[in-house]
Amino acid sequence: MSQQVNCQWLKDIFFINKDKKILGRYKLLTANSVKDKAEKPFDRIFLSYENRFKRRLRMETEKGHEFLLNLPKAIELPIGGALILENGKEIEIKALKEKLFKVTPHKSEDLPEISWHIGNRHLPCQIFEDYLTIQENFVFAEMLKSLNCKIETINTTFSPMKGAYGQGRTLGHSH
Template sequence: MSRDVEGTTVMARAIAVKAQHEFGAAMPADTVVLDFADRNRPGLKTSGVRGLAIEFDLPEAIMLRGGDALVLDDGRLVDVVAAPEQLIELRSRTPGDLVRAALQIGSRHLAAQVLPNGIRLRPDAAIETVLAALGVKITSIETSFDPEGGAYAASAHDHDHHDHDHHGHDHAGHGHEAHGHKADDHKHHDHDHGGHDHDHHHPHD
């Protein structure tokens, strides 16, 4: 742990990641709720929901995903939850239209989350104009973002990400998706959510 000049504990250092970790009966030391950008920000300094100050000191670039656990320098674990954020979701009438949309997204090297029948990405006015011209339906939503990873992300997670179950401990009071739940499992709702943590969809004009 880092300490100030008076010896008071300042923050714990996160030095490794356990991919899609299951806590079981054990309780994590704390939980961090982070959006996609913060989950992949080197040297991030943040606080858990119970007040634990944490500094990322990971040895290499890792695509941190919701459901992973940070390993602190004292051996404790911190649960990682993917925070909801503003996204756009693409749907199309034909698979071909979606493939053409994917090619446009890939050519611009934009982070994208591939669903069985759609694509999610962060709002981007330029690409939205291109996609609209292709006839793709664009819907504004609020949910967690778990895009496809590059080679470094695959190597960091492959040893744990196969055949895992998602841990089911509760995070009462957080308006976010639970750990590692597949994004395509979420139903679209047009009614008022009244504080429920469903995806929120707002079709573009």
């Protein structure tokens, strides 16, 4: 009986037996570049907000194709864009639905203040006309409730506003 060993950091998948002897392996295709808009994708991948900012990660498409994302640096993977495999094929990048908090202020004129509190803590936030969405954060939800906000758990895609500092996310920002 053989066992498949999958390691995110490996380009190869090894099949080993119970004595740890390698029985075989196959090489993963690699995605080394990204396009802003998919043109002729052969497959697609649904990624959470967190997984849309990666440099190197083993991934699997909707149809079950495995590949290695191997970019020179971590970048924001664009929704609607494409990962380009070494064989030239495109994989369309889609946003995955995820559990989020919908934050609705008691009065609509309080939305700027609520947005300020979220931004002041460098939390990713998606702003709509009368509410905003944030990633689940139960401690912060309690603070928002104390500001008379209604907090609901929803399941939707998350595309927060890009930070003013750094490369779309606020990783390099300091005070």
